[in-house]
Every structure is written in structure tokens, then in C-alpha cells.
Amino acid sequence: MSQAEVSPAEVSRTEVSRTEASAAVGAGPRRQTAAGFAALFRSELWLTFRRTRTIALLGILAVLPVLIGVVVRIETGDSSNGGGPAFIAQVSQNGLFLVFTALALALPIFLPMTVGVVAGDSIAGEAATGTLRYLLVAPAGRTRLLAAKFTAGLVFCLAATMAVVVAAVATGAALFPLGEVTLLSGDTIGLGAAVVRAVLVAGVVALSLSGLVAIGLFISTLTGSGIAAMATTVGLVITVQILDTFPQLHAIQPFLFTHQWLSFGDLLRQPMHWDNVLQNLGLQALYVAVFGSAAWARFTSRDITA
Amino acid sequence: MTTAPHTEQARGRVAAVGPTPAAAPDDVIRTSGLTKRFQGGQLAVDGLDLTVPRGSVFGFLGPNGSGKTTTIRMLMGLIAPSSGVATVLGAPMPQSVGAVLPRVGALIEGPALYGFLSGRDNLARFDAADPTSDPRTRARRVTEALDRVGLTAAAGKKARAYSLGMKQRLGLASALLQPRELLVLDEPTNGLDPQGMREIRALVREVAAEGTTVFLSSHLLDEIEQVCTHAAVMSKGRLVVQGTVAELAGRAQGRLVVRTPDVAAARDVLVQHRVTDLRTDEARLDGLATAVDEESLPRLCAALVSAGVRVHGFGVERGTLEDAFVALTGEGFDVAG
Ligand SMILES: Nc1ncnc2c1ncn2[C@@H]1O[C@H](COP(=O)(O)OP(=O)(O)OP(=O)(O)O)[C@@H](O)[C@H]1O
Ligand SMILES: [Mg+2]
Numbered sequence: 001m002s003q004a005e006v007s008p009a010e011v012s013r014t015e016v017s018r019t020e021a022s023a024a025v026g027a028g029p030r031r032q033t034a035a036g037f038a039a040l041f042r043s044e045l046w047l048t049f050r051r052t053r054t055i056a057l058l059g060i061l062a063v064l065p066v067l068i069g070v071v072v073r074i075e076t077g078d079s080s081n082g083g084g085p086a087f088i089a090q091v092s093q094n095g096l097f098l099v100f101t102a103l104a105l106a107l108p109i110f111l112p113m114t115v116g117v118v119a120g121d122s123i124a125g126e127a128a129t130g131t132l133r134y135l136l137v138a139p140a141g142r143t144r145l146l147a148a149k150f151t152a153g154l155v156f157c158l159a160a161t162m163a164v165v166v167a168a169v170a171t172g173a174a175l176f177p178l179g180e181v182t183l184l185s186g187d188t189i190g191l192g193a194a195v196v197r198a199v200l201v202a203g204v205v206a207l208s209l210s211g212l213v214a215i216g217l218f219i220s221t222l223t224g225s226g227i228a229a230m231a232t233t234v235g236l237v238i239t240v241q242i243l244d245t246f247p248q249l250h251a252i253q254p255f256l257f258t259h260q261w262l263s264f265g266d267l268l269r270q271p272m273h274w275d276n277v278l279q280n281l282g283l284q285a286l287y288v289a290v291f292g293s294a295a296w297a298r299f300t301s302r303d304i305t306a
Numbered sequence: 307m308t309t310a311p312h313t314e315q316a317r318g319r320v321a322a323v324g325p326t327p328a329a330a331p332d333d334v335i336r337t338s339g340l341t342k343r344f345q346g347g348q349l350a351v352d353g354l355d356l357t358v359p360r361g362s363v364f365g366f367l368g369p370n371g372s373g374k375t376t377t378i379r380m381l382m383g384l385i386a387p388s389s390g391v392a393t394v395l396g397a398p399m400p401q402s403v404g405a406v407l408p409r410v411g412a413l414i415e416g417p418a419l420y421g422f423l424s425g426r427d428n429l430a431r432f433d434a435a436d437p438t439s440d441p442r443t444r445a446r447r448v449t450e451a452l453d454r455v456g457l458t459a460a461a462g463k464k465a466r467a468y469s470l471g472m473k474q475r476l477g478l479a480s481a482l483l484q485p486r487e488l489l490v491l492d493e494p495t496n497g498l499d500p501q502g503m504r505e506i507r508a509l510v511r512e513v514a515a516e517g518t519t520v521f522l523s524s525h526l527l528d529e530i531e532q533v534c535t536h537a538a539v540m541s542k543g544r545l546v547v548q549g550t551v552a553e554l555a556g557r558a559q560g561r562l563v564v565r566t567p568d569v570a571a572a573r574d575v576l577v578q579h580r581v582t583d584l585r586t587d588e589a590r591l592d593g594l595a596t597a598v599d600e601e602s603l604p605r606l607c608a609a610l611v612s613a614g615v616r617v618h619g620f621g622v623e624r625g626t627l628e629d630a631f632v633a634l635t636g637e638g639f640d641v642a643g
Contacts, residue, residue: 029405030438030484039441043434051422130418134480137382137414138435139407145435303385305344 095172119216211287368540417477421466565619
């Protein structure tokens with residue numbers, strides 16, 4: 001028998017000294033600090049980008065502009081430019097246009113797919129592995145955890161957009177000439193001004209995905225399965241974009257969160273047209289408010305049984 | 307003690323840190339009429355009145371499905387009670403999670419870890435979740451917690467490569483990242499080998515000796531007998547009994563035990579002396595000695611000897627918690643709820 005075994009009688013005898021000692025342990029509640037409060041947000045970001053899955057998604061997004069660049073390079077080698085998206089014709093004249101082309105091609109499917117995976121899994125994935133209950137008894141605070149997940153989702157949107165942009169710039173510079181950029185309106189601006197526009201466009205594209213982050217977060221609070229939440233979110237993006245093509249649904253289309261996604265092209269005119277871009281950002285803010293509140297209402301009142 | 311109904315206030319559970327009501331300083335956990343009915347209609351906990359005194363090692367005992375984990379989830383603010391009140395460290399749950407839980411370490415229904423993070427990074431993650439914990443001391447506290455559960459050597463290993471016992475230890479380490487007033491451990495020795503069980507129990511005693519109240523659920527009676535000062539017994543969502551372990555075991559009747567190679571002959575003598583509920587083994591038999599008192603005990607022994615029984619051992623063994631449980635519920639312990 002090990003020395004650790006103590007009979008109940010002995011245990012009760014030690015009880016008195018234990019009660020005396022209890023004053024020493026954790027004297028009352030500890031104060032929350034600003035650094036302590038922010039720690040979860042940092043931890044959340046760190047966790048998001050520590051996942052192999054996140055890196056793989058960013059990798060896929062980075063491959064996309066490379067493929068487009070190579071295809072355009074091969075196509076424009078022998079024939080004059082034909083149809084295709086508005087930007088493709090410009091790419092062969094200026095490598096920087098690959099940024100806009102790649103974003104226009106990634107925004108309907110690839111970008112929202114990756115965002116749907118990250119946002120959809122955010123709460124549901126933690127529930128599925130059981131880590132959610134340990135975060136909550138830490139105690140993370142339900143509102144704080146939700147805010148940290150939302151912040152990490154937004155940062156992922158930016159990272160995903162930047163993955164496309166950086167890969168596009170590198171590919172564009174390698175395969176095509178860089179120089180003055182002819183805008184969609186026919187005006188020409190210098191390379192420096194064009195880079196500023198590219199940064200602006202990247203910012204708008206990243207923000208265009210914020211409504212989807214809120215939707216994904218909400219779906220994520222509904223289920224205990226990460227896969228189900230991811231699939232639902234991605235499925236929703238595709239469904240909404242199909243609905244956006246039906247003429248019969250003309251009345252509701254301006255309220256679909258994907259409706260104005262490609263409005264960033266208006267920033268490639270001289271002067272820039274902000275109407276649709278602002279409408280898009282306003283719509284995203286509305287979606288964040290509605291689905292953020294729904295996620296909060298659901299998550300703060302829900303039984304955590306996983 | 308507060309009795310305000312609070313199921314509707316559950317949304318406010320992400321409460322900011324505030325002063326704790328000074329009520330009931332000597333009871334670390336107190337519930338009254340605590341009830342949980344799940345959406346499917348399953349009544350998991352039914353009118354629980356539980357009192358856990360400060361400084362105790364409190365065993366929360368019950369067979370599978372008796373409502374132990376559900377109770378613990380309510381105490382930790384993870385699920386809202388259907389009715390009744392739960393008070394932890396003097397504050398109502400789940401409204402006071404923000405103020406109460408930094409002072410509570412918990413292991414609920416087994417450990418849950420991020421498989422792609424190392425043991426050390428897992429602890430850092432859970433520590434970051436607590437807004438009252440100081441990021442500057444995090445690395446040191448994580449190292450100390452790892453050391454305390456004997457995981458220092460495996461600290462850098464990915465948690466998915468941990469054995470069940472190592473995971474269980476890491477879960478314990480995360481409960482010990484801060485000095486705690488209360489440690490809630492839901493079946494902490496589940497899945498451990500005997501050596502691992504002994505180590506966890508030694509750790510529980512050590513933590514208790516520092517003044518932390520330990521609330522430990524288990525379906526192992528001897529585990530509770532070995533480490534706990536107090537115990538409560540659950541059965542099918544209801545509290546059967548609570549009190550000190552000594553009291554509970556005392557409620558069980560002692561059993562008369564005879565060690566002899568002549569089991570059959572001894573059995574006849576015991577039956578004549580109205581010893582009931584006889585159980586026989588190869589070289590041992592025991593029974594309920596209700597009709598045997600201090601005086602008749604030597605006579606019974608003499609009767610055995612004169613009947614030619616070679617008595618190797620003879621005596622009354624003190625009741626165990628298991629006997630108490632059987633006496634209290636009239637059923638075996640291992641029935642599912
Ligand atoms: N999320 C849930 N939904 C519906 N019923 C549930 C849920 N969780 C638990 N139950 C039921 O509540 C009862 C109590 O379960 P609980 O997990 O509290 O038991 P336990 O005492 O912890 O058992 P064990 O020793 O097996 O861990 C069981 O009958 C169980 O089926
Ligand atoms: Mg359980």
C-alpha cells in the first residue's frame with residue numbers, strides 16, 4: 001500500500017488545520033485587468049493562425065492568382081483579347097491589374113468559402129471538442145468570447161484578402177510589365193497611385209466579408225458540430241448568390257449580403273464612384289448588427305452540454 | 307441566503323467582476339431545490355439541496371446517469387437550472403460566473419484539449435481565457451502547474467499524442483493555474499491506471515491541505531472513502547443523503563466476518579445464531595450481525611469452535627459506504643439511473 005493512502009479518520013483529523021489554512025487561499029475575488037481582458041483576443045488570433053487548416057486555406061487563396069496569371073500569359077501569347085471579365089484584358093498590359101482580376105474571381109466563391117470555414121467552426125468547433133466548457137469556466141465570459149471570435153474572423157478576412165493580393169502582385173510583377181495603369185474609365189494613373197487604389201480595394205473586399213463572418217458566427221452558435229456549421233455557412237453563400245441571379249427576386253436582391261460584393265470595381269474609375277461601395281459597407285454593417293445580436297442572444301442563453 | 311428566481315436572468319451571466327455578497331462564508335456551495343429538466347423532458351436533477359462546507363473534501367457520489375455532471379454544469383454556470391437556486395462562494399450562479407469562476411478550478415466530464423497545441427500552449431490558452439489572470443506571470447504559472455501534475459517532461463508534446471492519463475493530468479493542471487478556493491473535479495480518476503489514481507488522490511489531498519475546498523464526483527465508493535471528509539449520495543437525480551463520511555459509514559451495519567477453511571460447517575452455526583444475508587467465499591464468510599451484540603459475540607465464537615470449525619479469523623467489520631448506500635436505497639450501487 002502506498003504512503004498516500006490515508007484512512008477517513010485521519011482525513012477528518014486534518015480537517016481543522018485545513019479550515020484554518022483556508023484563509024490563505026485566494027483572498028476574495030481578483031480584479032479583471034485590461035491586459036487580462038485583451039489576452040483572449042490575442043490568444044484567439046494566435047490560435048486561428050496556428051491551425052494547419054487556416055494556413056492551407058490561405059495557401060489555396062494564394063495559388064489562385066498564380067493560376068490566373070499563368071493562364072492569361074499563355075492566352076495572350078498568341079491571340080488578341082476576347083471576352084472574359086472586365087479586368088482580364090488589362091492584366092496583360094499591367095501586372096498590377098492581376099490584383100483586381102484575382103479579387104474579382106476569388107470574391108464570389110473562394111474567399112467566402114474560406115471565411116465560412118473559419119467563422120462557421122469558431123464556436124461549434126470548440127463545442128465539439130469540449131474546449132468550449134473549459135473556456136467558459138475559466139471564465140472567458142460569453143460576450144467576450146464571441147467578440148474575440150468575431151475579431152479573429154475579421155482579421156482572417158483581411159489575411160485571406162491579403163493572401164490573394166500579395167500573390168497577385170508577385171505573379172503580376174513576374175509575368176507582366178508594371179507601369180502606368182489605365183483605369184476602367186479610360187484614365188491613366190501612375191503606379192504609386194495605382195498601388196494606393198489596390199490597398200483601398202483590398203480593404204473594401206475584406207470588409208465586404210464582415211457580414212458573412214457574423215452569419216457564420218451565428219450559425220456556429222446553433223450547433224455542436226463544426227463540420228455542420230461550416231457546411232451550412234458555405235452553402236448559404238452559394239444559395240444567396242444563386243438567388244441574386246433570379247430576375248423575379250429583384251425586390252429583395254439589394255438586401256442580399258453578396259449583392260454589392262463586386263462594387264469595388266467602382267474604385268477603379270476616375271473619379272471613384274463611392275455610392276455602391278458605401279451601400280455595400282452599410283449592408284455589411286447591418287448584417288453584422290443583426291447576426292451579431294442573434295449570435296449573442298443565442299450564445300449567452302444557451303445551455304452548454306457538450 | 308438569496309432565493310430570487312433567476313432562470314430569466316441567465317442572459318446577464320457574463321457579469322463583470324464585482325464585490326461578492328458576504329453571505330454564507332462557511333458554505334462554499336449551497337443549492338436549494340436545484341432542478342434541471344432537459345429539453346427532451348429528461349429530469350436529470352430533481353430538487354437538490356446540497357451544502358458543501360468550506361475546507362471539506364466533498365465526495366459527490368452516484369451511479370452513472372444519476373445527475374452528477376448535470377449538477378456540476380449548473381454550479382459552473384454552463385447550464386441554467388429549470389428551477390431552484392445554486393450559490394457558489396456566496397454568489398448566485400449562473401449570474402455571477404465572472405466574479406466566482408476565477409476562484410474556482412474545474413474538471414468537467416473529462417479533459418478537453420486542443421490536439422494541435424502542446425500541453426504548455428493548451429494551458430496558456432485556458433489561462434488567457436480568464437480576464438483576471440496576469441499575462442506577465444502566465445509562463446511561470448503554466449510551468450508550475452505542469453510540474454505539479456508531473457507533466458514537465460511532456461510539456462512540449464502535442465496534446466493529441468497524450469495518453470488518457472496525461473490528458474487527465476493536463477486538465478487538472480489547468481484547474482490549478484491559479485490558487486483556487488474551490489476545486490470541482492468530475493470523476494478525475496476516470497480512465498487512469500491504479501498508479502495514476504493514487505497520484506491524483508495524493509494531489510487532491512495536497513490541494514485540500516492548502517485550504518482549497520474540493521468537490522469531487524465519483525461513482526467509485528472506495529475512492530470517496532479514501533479521500534473525502536464529507537459525501538453526498540445521488541440516485542436518479544435526487545439526493546439520497548449527505549453528511550460526513552464517518553457518519554455515513556456509521557449508518558451502515560457492521561458485518562460479521564469469519565475466516566475458516568470449514569465454510570459449510572461455519573455457515574450452519576451462523577444460521578442457527580440468526581446471522582442473516584450470509585455470503586460465502588472460499589475461506590471466508592460474512593453476514594449481517596443484527597442479532598449479535600457485544601455479549602453474544604464471544605458465545606458465537608465459542609459455538610463455532612465447539613462445532614469443530616477451525617476459526618482463523620473472527621470479528622465485526624465496520625460498515626462501508628457501499629453498505630450504507632445499499633441500506634439507504636435498497637438497491638445495488640451500479641444500477642444505471
Ligand atoms: N444534454 C442532455 N440532454 C438530455 N438529457 C441529458 C443531457 N445530459 C444528460 N442527460 C441525462 O441526464 C441524466 C443525468 O446525467 P449526468 O451526465 O448528469 O449523469 P452523471 O451522474 O454525471 O453520470 P456518469 O457517472 O455517467 O457521468 C442522465 O439520465 C442523462 O441521460
Ligand atoms: Mg458524469
